[in-house]
Amino acid sequence: xxxxxxxxxxxxxxxxxxxxxxxxxxxxxxxxxxxxxxxxxxxxxxxxxxxxxxxxxxxxxxxxxxxxxxxxxxxxxxxxxxxxxxxxxxxxxxxxxxxxxxxxxxxxxxxxxxxxxxxxxxxxxxxxxxxxxxxxxxxxxxxxxxxxxxxxxxxxxxx
Amino acid sequence: xxxxxxxxxxxxxxxxxxxxxxxxxxxxxxxxxxxxxxxxxxxxxxxxxxxxxxxxxxxxxxxxxxxxxxxxxxxxxxxxx
Numbered sequence: 001x002x003x004x005x006x007x008x009x010x011x012x013x014x015x016x017x018x019x020x021x022x023x024x025x026x027x028x029x030x031x032x033x034x035x036x037x038x039x040x041x042x043x044x045x046x047x048x049x050x051x052x053x054x055x056x057x058x059x060x061x062x063x064x065x066x067x068x069x070x071x072x073x074x075x076x077x078x079x080x081x082x083x084x085x086x087x088x089x090x091x092x093x094x095x096x097x098x099x100x101x102x103x104x105x106x107x108x109x110x111x112x113x114x115x116x117x118x119x120x121x122x123x124x125x126x127x128x129x130x131x132x133x134x135x136x137x138x139x140x141x142x143x144x145x146x147x148x149x150x151x152x153x154x155x156x157x158x159x
Numbered sequence: 160x161x162x163x164x165x166x167x168x169x170x171x172x173x174x175x176x177x178x179x180x181x182x183x184x185x186x187x188x189x190x191x192x193x194x195x196x197x198x199x200x201x202x203x204x205x206x207x208x209x210x211x212x213x214x215x216x217x218x219x220x221x222x223x224x225x226x227x228x229x230x231x232x233x234x235x236x237x238x239x240x
Contacts, residue, residue, distance in 0.1 A: 010162065014206075017169040021176055028180045034238040036185050036230065040192050043223065044176050047199055054208050058160065064207045107207040115211055123218050130230040137234040144239050 014055035021048035035133045035143045039126060046122040050115045057108035065109035067101065160205040168202045185231045185238050193224035 009016065021044055028041025133143060140148050175198060179191035196219035204212040 010166070013162075013166055013169060017173060020173055024173070024176050024180065032180070033240050034185070036227070036234075037180060037188065037238060037240065040179055040188060040227075043192065044180075044195070047196070047219070050211070051199065051202070054203055054206055054211060057208070058206050062207060064209050112208040112211050115208075116214055119211065119214050119218055123222055126223055127226055130226055134230055134233055143234055 014051065014058075018048050018052040018055065021045075021051065024048075033145050035136065035145065036130075038145075039129050039133070042129070043122065043126055046118065046125075050118055050122075053111040053115050053118075057111035059104060059107050062105055062107040065106040065112070067106075160207070164205060165202070168198055168205070172198050172202070183238050183240070185236050186228065188238070189224055189227035189231055192227065193220050196220035196223060 025041045025043075025045030025048060029038050029045065032038050032041060136148065137143055140151050142148060142151075172195060175191055175195040179188045179195060182188050182191065196215060200212050200215040200220060203209075203215060
C-alpha cells in the first residue's frame with residue numbers, strides 16, 4: 001500500500017497538482033460572477049497546463065540544460081578519435097579537454113522553450129481581457145456578469 | 160529536484176490559488192495571485208527550467224500583477240464572490 005502510494009502519488013505529485021489547479025481554474029471560469037475573478041481563474045488554468053508540460057521534461061538527477069564549455073556530442077568524440085587514428089577509449093584516457101555529453105545529465109529543454117511562448121501568450125491574453133473588462137465597466141458601471149446581462153436585457157427591451 | 164521542497168511548494172500553490180479566488184477584495188486577490196506566480200516561478204527554477212522561471216518572474220509575477228492592480232484601480236475593488 002505504501003509502495004503504491006509512493007509510486008502513484010509522491011512520484012507524480014506535479015501531475016496531480018496540475019490537474020487540481022486546472023480544475024480550480026475551470027471552476028472559477030464557469031461559476032465566478034466577477035469578470036476579474038474569471039480572468040484570475042483563466043490564468044491559473046494556463047499555469048496548470050504549463051506546469052504539466054514542464055514536469056514532463058524533468059529527469060531524475062538531471063541539471064539545467066546548459067552545456068559545459070568543452071562538451072561535445074558522443075558521435076563527435078568518436079569522429080575526432082577516428083581522425084586521430086585511435087579508439088574512443090584511448091582518446092578519453094588521453095586527457096583531451098573535450099568530453100562527451102550524456103543526455104541523461106540534462107533536463108529536456110523542448111517543453112521549456114514551448115512553454116516560454118505559452119507564458120507570453122497568456123499574459124497578452126490577460127492584458128487584452130482586462131482592457132475589454134475596463135471598457136465593459138465604463139459602459140455598464142459594473143463588473144458583475146449577472147448585472148451586465150440584466151442591463152443588456154433591459155436595453156434590448158427598451159429598444 | 161528535492162521532493163520535500165517540491166511538495167511544500169505545490170501545496171502552497173493550491174492554497175494561494177484557492178485564496179485568490181475566494182477572497183472578496185479584488186486588490187487582495189490580485190496580490191495573492193502575484194504570490195501564486197512567484198511560487199510557480201520558484202517551482203520551475205527547482206525543476207531546472209531556469210528560462211521559464213525568469214520569464215515567469217518578470218512577466219507573471221511582475222506584469223500580470225501590475226495590470227490586474229491597474230484594472231482594479233480603474234474599476235472597483237469589491238466583488239460579489
